[in-house]
Amino acid sequence: QVQLVESGGGLVQAGGSLRLSCAASGRTFSSYYMGWFRQVPGKEREFVAAISRGGGSTYYAESVKGRFTISRDNPKNTMDLQMNSLKPEDTAVYYCAASSQLAPRAATGAYDYWGQGTQVTVSS
Numbered sequence: 001q002v003q004l005v006e007s008g009g010g011l012v013q014a015g016g017s018l019r020l021s022c023a024a025s026g027r028t029f030s031s032y033y034m035g036w037f038r039q040v041p042g043k044e045r046e047f048v049a050a051i052s053r054g055g056g057s058t059y060y061a062e063s064v065k066g067r068f069t070i071s072r073d074n075p076k077n078t079m080d081l082q083m084n085s086l087k088p089e090d091t092a093v094y095y096c097a098a099s100s101q102l103a104p105r106a107a108t109g110a111y112d113y114w115g116q117g118t119q120v121t122v123s124s
Helices: none
Strands: 004-007 010-013 018-024 033-039 046-051 058-060 068-073 078-083 092-099 118-123
Touching: 004 092, 018 033, 018 092, 018 118, 033 068, 033 078, 046 068, 046 078, 058 068, 078 092
Parallel strands: 010 118
Antiparallel strands: 004 018, 018 078, 033 046, 033 092, 046 058, 068 078, 092 118
């Protein structure tokens, strides 16, 4: 089992940057495929980015490709999401998630553990 805690959200102007972090408990962080998702009230949770267990493979939603970068540090049990060139439509609560499956990518239902979320607000 793993517990996830996100941090780094906040208010930023359009065109700015934020870096989200996800801290994981437990000694088996490296055995989990990790992802970032986001959700706006009244809408379904949306995939943002994912990273393989070793960090060698990454996968992005088309809407963030070229602007966001996902990374992980297994010895530190952390995962980050660097968000650049932010747009008002990036405003959402961002969640990190862990999956015991090999490469679920954007499959929300394949993720076993979720953090509590961190709010990102991008003003125009």
